[in-house]
Amino acid sequence: MSYKSAGVDISWADRIKQKIKKLARPAVSSRFPGQLNGFGGFFPLDKKYKNPVLISSTDGVGTKLKVAILAKKHDTMGEDLVNHCVNDILVHGASPLFFLDYIACGRDTLQFVPEILAGLSRACQKAGCALVGGETAQLPEFYNPGEYDLAGFIVGVVEKDKVIDGRKIKAGDQLLGLASSGLHTNGYTLARKVLFEKARFPLNRYIPELKCTLKEELLKIHRCYLLNLLPLLAQDKIKGMAHITGGGIEGNLIRILPQGVEARVDLDSWMVPPVFKLIQRVGKIDAAEMYKTFNMGIGMILVVREKDVRGLTVRLSRAGETVYHIGEIVRGKRSVKLER
Structure with a gap:
């Protein structure tokens, strides 16, 4: 009995991770270019902020993934995820700083990960958001072959006096x-x-x-x-x-x-x-x-x-x-x- 025979192929996962690094690199912060090899993602806050407030959000893509799996098209799922999360912090006035992803998958699904990450990286670049890390988990006992789930976590920043929280809304607006x-x-x-x-x-x-x-x-x-x-x-x-x-x-x-x-x-x-x-x-x-x-x-x-x-x-x-x-x-x- 081995980990591979139980459903988790670490060597394949390692090869996929090397592909991920190449795909993610354009969206990685230039201030810490080696961070994808670490246990955590680094992001220094720019000194231009006088009184910064960090705003975070997390979300998933939901069962739109079922359509992507059926269509065998996965890159747009990464874009969907980033754009959704960016919009969620934008409503409070925040500009995105960094993003992390989580992909959980069953057997024969790791092959889709580079395609998913390509979309993630593309959307992060468009939004000026650094992709600082993530997790890809093989969970064959939770997901059927070919299935996966996708979630993301984003952090943005806004000056305290620029936070939008609705308190200024009044009749006549x-x-x-x-x-x-x-x-x-x-x-x-x-x-x-x-x-x-x-x-x-x-x-x-x-x-x-x-x-x-x-x-x-x-x-x-x-x-x-x-x-x-x-x-x-x-x-x-x-x-x-x-x-x-x-x-x-x-x-x-x-x-x-x-x-x-x-x-x-x-x-x-x-x-x-x-x-x-x-x-x-x-x-x-x-x-x-x-x-x-x-x-x-x-x-x-x-x-x-x-x-x-x-x-x-x-x-x-x-x-x-x-x-x-x-x-x-x-x-x-x-x-x-x-x-x-």
């Missing part, structure tokens, strides 16, 4: 919605049940209303809003932000509202992407369930001053964002109302 690319990384369990089990759509089927195959639609990369929003943060143009993930608009927007105000969202103020309409129609899902489960085409909500709405809309549109004026903040009980 307006809501701007930034378009998502599709499902992002939420609602895939329901989407898969509807599209694969109920409708029995093949993954490679071209869907006319989507103007692409189901595979292409479901593997669209979770958008990262960092680069277009950082300049606005530096100018104190944003009073609050909500990353629309699990729980939909209502479940995430409520998290940033102070007491005494209500957010009113006009559901007719943006075009819901075709993929959500397809899921709703085929699955016979009521509207309330759809808006509770999916982002419905809005990936990020900004709370801004009324006087800034026009200028920010023009500016963000020129940067490539699709921007909608989706609602307002009024006096009332702390809540979110979705209206037509």
